[in-house]
Amino acid sequence: MTAYLTIRDVAKSYGRSTALHCIDMDIARGEFLALLGPSGSGKTTLLRILAGLLDPGRGTLILDGVDMTKTPAWERDIGLVFQNYALFPHMDVRQNVGFGLDMRGIRGAEAERRIDEALETVSMREYGTRRPGELSGGQQQRIAIARAIAIKPRLLLLDEPLSNLDAVLRQSVRIELRELHERTGLTTIMVTHDQVEALTLADRVALMERGEVIQVDRPEDLYNRPASAFAAAFLGSPPANLLPVAPGNAPGTVSISGVVWTPVGQVAQAVAALRGPARLALRPETLRLVAQEVPGAISGRLKAVEYMGGERLAHVELTGADAPAPVVLVRSADALPETGQVVFVLPGAVTGLYDNESGANIAPATAGEY
Amino acid sequence: MIGRGPAHLLVAPGLALVAFVFLAPFLLLVAMSFWSQPEGSLLVDTTLTFKNYIRIFSDAYYLRGLGRTLWLSVATVALALVLGFPVAFWIVRRAGRLRRFVTALMLLPMVCGALLPTLGLVNLLSPLGIINGTLKTMGLIDRAIPLLGTQIGILIGLVQAFLPLMVLPLVAVLDRLPPSFEEAAMSLGARPAQVWQRVVLPLAAPGVLAGAVLVFCAALTSFVTPQILGQGKIATFATMTWQQASLVLDWPFASALAMVMLGLMAGLGGLLAVLRRANWAQT
Numbered sequence: 175m176t177a178y179l180t181i182r183d184v185a186k187s188y189g190r191s192t193a194l195h196c197i198d199m200d201i202a203r204g205e206f207l208a209l210l211g212p213s214g215s216g217k218t219t220l221l222r223i224l225a226g227l228l229d230p231g232r233g234t235l236i237l238d239g240v241d242m243t244k245t246p247a248w249e250r251d252i253g254l255v256f257q258n259y260a261l262f263p264h265m266d267v268r269q270n271v272g273f274g275l276d277m278r279g280i281r282g283a284e285a286e287r288r289i290d291e292a293l294e295t296v297s298m299r300e301y302g303t304r305r306p307g308e309l310s311g312g313q314q315q316r317i318a319i320a321r322a323i324a325i326k327p328r329l330l331l332l333d334e335p336l337s338n339l340d341a342v343l344r345q346s347v348r349i350e351l352r353e354l355h356e357r358t359g360l361t362t363i364m365v366t367h368d369q370v371e372a373l374t375l376a377d378r379v380a381l382m383e384r385g386e387v388i389q390v391d392r393p394e395d396l397y398n399r400p401a402s403a404f405a406a407a408f409l410g411s412p413p414a415n416l417l418p419v420a421p422g423n424a425p426g427t428v429s430i431s432g433v434v435w436t437p438v439g440q441v442a443q444a445v446a447a448l449r450g451p452a453r454l455a456l457r458p459e460t461l462r463l464v465a466q467e468v469p470g471a472i473s474g475r476l477k478a479v480e481y482m483g484g485e486r487l488a489h490v491e492l493t494g495a496d497a498p499a500p501v502v503l504v505r506s507a508d509a510l511p512e513t514g515q516v517v518f519v520l521p522g523a524v525t526g527l528y529d530n531e532s533g534a535n536i537a538p539a540t541a542g543e544y
Numbered sequence: 545m546i547g548r549g550p551a552h553l554l555v556a557p558g559l560a561l562v563a564f565v566f567l568a569p570f571l572l573l574v575a576m577s578f579w580s581q582p583e584g585s586l587l588v589d590t591t592l593t594f595k596n597y598i599r600i601f602s603d604a605y606y607l608r609g610l611g612r613t614l615w616l617s618v619a620t621v622a623l624a625l626v627l628g629f630p631v632a633f634w635i636v637r638r639a640g641r642l643r644r645f646v647t648a649l650m651l652l653p654m655v656c657g658a659l660l661p662t663l664g665l666v667n668l669l670s671p672l673g674i675i676n677g678t679l680k681t682m683g684l685i686d687r688a689i690p691l692l693g694t695q696i697g698i699l700i701g702l703v704q705a706f707l708p709l710m711v712l713p714l715v716a717v718l719d720r721l722p723p724s725f726e727e728a729a730m731s732l733g734a735r736p737a738q739v740w741q742r743v744v745l746p747l748a749a750p751g752v753l754a755g756a757v758l759v760f761c762a763a764l765t766s767f768v769t770p771q772i773l774g775q776g777k778i779a780t781f782a783t784m785t786w787q788q789a790s791l792v793l794d795w796p797f798a799s800a801l802a803m804v805m806l807g808l809m810a811g812l813g814g815l816l817a818v819l820r821r822a823n824w825a826q827t
Contacts, residue, residue, distance in 0.1 A: 227727050247730040254731040260724035264746045273742075274732035325732060 177236075178203035178361055179224075179329060184233030186219055193219045194385045197233070206355050206362045208372035211382030212408070217365045220382075221331055224363065226250045237328060248277070250329075253322030253360075257334040259314045261306035267293070267317050268302040274325035292324035293317075295354065312343045323358060332364040336371055351375060369409050373397065381405050401535055403528040406455035412487065414455040414525050415502050421448050430454070430472065431495040437521070438470035444524035444537045452536065455526035458505040462520045463488055465511065471518035477501060479510050486510055490519055577799035586793055596800030606784065610804070613781040616695065616770075617763040620702040624710040624759045625752065627703065632714035632751075637723065647715075650708045658768035662701055665773060669697050693775035701769040706762045710755035717751025757816060761809050781805050 177200035186194040194216045201207050209217035222228040226247030235243045242250055261270050271292050275285045293299045296316035306314055322330060335351065336344045352375055355362055366372050372379045373393040380390040389401040400406040406414040422429045427436050428445055437445055464471060474490035488504040502519055511517065527537040578592045600606045639646050653661045668674050671688035679685045691697040729739045767782040781801060789798035
């Protein structure tokens with residue numbers, strides 16, 4: 175991959191607290207990258223550094239072969255869409271969209287044409303004379319996007335673009351954002367705390383935690399093969415079960431919090447790498463509940479069932495485990511027995527096996543595929 | 545539900561007080577400005593006449609006083625704006641935990657009355673005061689710069705006294721201005737000066753206007769500051785009115801002077817109302 179944007183060794187700290195540790199990333203031309211992470215993970219800090227609104231304490235930013243680390247925000251040609259849209263309330267829609275053109279000395283017919291074009295792209299042409307205050311949240315966001323793309327930016331940055339929209343609108347805007355990206359071909363970086371947004375929109379997702387990028391991958395790879403226990407526990411709703419495991423006394427057995435388990439098939443291959451205490455990540459949708467004991471199953475007691483419309487979420491407490499007994503979440507489309515019954519959990523795949531010491535995923539690469 | 549009668553009654557004492565100590569004297573003031581006082585007499589002639597007003601607008605002394613008062617007020621507004629805007633911006637964006645403290649500090653001179661701070665300024669500005677003393681010690685000047693009894697001295701006093709009236713409305717308006725407006729403008733290619741000119745100032749305009757009106761009215765009617773810092777050498781409308789009322793004892797003429805000040809403020813208020821309506825129509 176030839177990098178269009180290179181983030182090299184970028185760090186930022188405020189006094190004694192570090193907001194970003196040494197970020198290294200390459201983004202290809204035309205790529206849609208999502209910065210995903212919980213609040214405080216540093217994703218917005220990184221976005222602001224890219225926009226030039228924040229000075230990185232250290233590191234280099236190279237855009238299209240040119241070092242822009244020291245370039246002021248107003249010379250970067252980077253389109254930025256704010257979470258609160260930040261439309262200028264004293265200007266109408268056309269003036270807002272034309273602001274960046276005006277700053278570049280583009281006026282008159284050429285400016286009008288480009289304003290029309292930008293408004294057309296977001297299907298808001300007929301709203302030109304309205305004031306931002308007269309528009310709905312979704313419309314304001316479209317205008318904010320039109321304003322950012324009117325300058326033909328070299329990079330489009332979106333800060334939590336969907337977080338201020340209601341659930342119904344969010345869905346449709348998500349699709350529109352993807353279409354917009356395909357139409358304009360703009361290299362886009364989006365900050366979000368919503369994994370669904372990141373997974374559905376982005377070509378690649380950079381998962382961030384406490385100021386570090388812990389994994390950059392295609393959505394499927396990030397979901398199916400999380401590089402760390404944090405990634406496994408962050409992605410998915412509900413996220414992956416993380417069970418404390420250790421090698422069992424007998425060969426081929428695994429101790430889950432004191433419960434002896436004998437895995438079979440590809441699950442057995444996946445956990446064969448186990449040498450010491452680790453955490454086993456099992457996604458709720460890869461687990462099956464069975465009524466009778468079968469090889470490779472883990473026994474437990476059905477503690478609670480949540481009906482989620484179309485499917486159920488079973489909470490299974492492992493029997494005979496050290497207190498507090500781990501609870502495994504299982505997604506099931508079938509009807510479930512009464513709570514309190516003995517059930518067996520049969521894993522179908524291993525999402526990850528994280529060594530307690532190194533934190534690395536020690537399961538062989540093929541084992542996670544399904 | 546409690547009847548409305550008793551609640552109305554609770555307002556009555558306040559209303560009575562306002563009617564008695566404000567409204568009635570005010571009406572008397574309006575009426576008195578059209579009365580006259582024959583020369584050399586302390587008796588008031590109650591036949592209605594424009595004599596006082598004609599005298600104000602035909603006597604060069606009063607016209608100059610009016611001009612001086614207006615210029616001092618406008619200059620105070622301008623200086624307060626120039627000095628107050630950065631302070632307000634700092635309070636909103638940078639003060640952080642100091643904000644409450646700084647705001648309290650700003651309010652302090654306003655609530656402790658005009659006299660004490662003004663007397664403090666006398667100490668600062670007098671020929672043997674701190675400013676002149678420091679400059680002399682540093683060898684920058686040989687003779688004291690006259691500050692007391694000059695318009696500059698009064699201007700310093702007025703700005704000092706009424707700066708909070710400019711800062712507080714500006715703080716209120718800047719508080720509602722998210723930093724993302726400025727950041728958005730910058731990302732669109734606006735240099736810092738353009739961000740101010742195109743985004744911050746237009747959006748802060750209502751606060752600027754409110755602050756300007758407050759400072760203008762306060763400076764126009766200020767009495768203590770020009771009286772003490774002017775050392776009786778600089779006549780403003782307020783000091784002239786006081787002279788007429790307390791020294792010359794020509795109450796009808798003093799009333800007319802007061803009415804002119806009031807008229808100026810009412811005119812300003814009317815102008816603003818028109819401006820605001822025009823602005824409303826635009827949005």
